[in-house]
Amino acid sequence: MTDKQLQGEWVGSINHQSESVRLVLGPHPEWQGMVKGSVERAGLASSHPMVGDLNNGTITLEESADGTHITGTWLGEASPASCGREIRGSFSASEDDAPQDFVIQKQP
Numbered sequence: 001m002t003d004k005q006l007q008g009e010w011v012g013s014i015n016h017q018s019e020s021v022r023l024v025l026g027p028h029p030e031w032q033g034m035v036k037g038s039v040e041r042a043g044l045a046s047s048h049p050m051v052g053d054l055n056n057g058t059i060t061l062e063e064s065a066d067g068t069h070i071t072g073t074w075l076g077e078a079s080p081a082s083c084g085r086e087i088r089g090s091f092s093a094s095e096d097d098a099p100q101d102f103v104i105q106k107q108p
Contacts, residue, residue, distance in 0.1 A: 001054060001057070001059070001078040001084045002054065002084075003027075003033050003034065003035055003053065003054050004027075005078075005084040005106075006025055006035045006052065006054060006059065007025050007026050007027060007035055008024075008025065008106055008107065009022065009023070009024050009106070009107040010022070010023040010024075010025070010087070010104040010105065010106055010107065011023075011104065011105060011107055012087075012102060012103045012104030012105055013102065013103065014091045014100050014101070014102040015100045015101045015102070016100050017041075017100065018043075019041040019042040019043045019044065020041070020042045021039060021040070021041055021042075021102075021104065022039070022040045022041075022042070023037060023038070023039050023040075023050065023061070023104060024037045024038055024040075025037035025050070025052065028051060033053060033054075034051060034052065034053045035051065035052045035053070035061075036049070036050070036051050036052075037049075037050050038050055039061075039063045039072075046065075048063045048064055048065050048071070048072070049063065049064050049067055050062065050063045050064075052074070057077055057078075058075065058076075058077060059074070059075070059076045059077060059078070059087055059089070060073070060074070060075055061073070061074035061076075062074070071093065071094075072091060072092070072093050073091070073092050074089060074090075074091050074102065075089045075090055075092075075099075076088055076089020076090070076102065077089060082105075084106070085105060085106040086103065086104070086105050086106070087103070087104050088101070088102070088103045089101070089102060090102065
């Protein structure tokens with residue numbers, strides 16, 4: 001998977017959270033090889049900024065509720081049979097919270 005494959009719209013869910021998630025990612029305007037965008041949770045009227053990158057097959061995405069501090073970390077990998085269209089991993093809202101599994105699929 002490449003950073004270009006991370007760009008686009010992704011929809012999915014986080015275990016133990018009732019609302020679905022929607023990520024919209026594009027190229028980062030300042031750092032080559034990274035993505036920048038937003039994450040929205042269905043039912044909530046807010047959107048959080050998100051940045052991320054790909055390193056040795058591991059996808060790291062970080063979201064921020066206030067635009068400054070990290071309030072959510074997504075660590076995952078592309079599912080082998082998905083051709084880069086599905087990412088599975090774990091989401092943590094803080095270091096003290098137990099990670100929750102997530103799955104997101106790229107939208108056409």
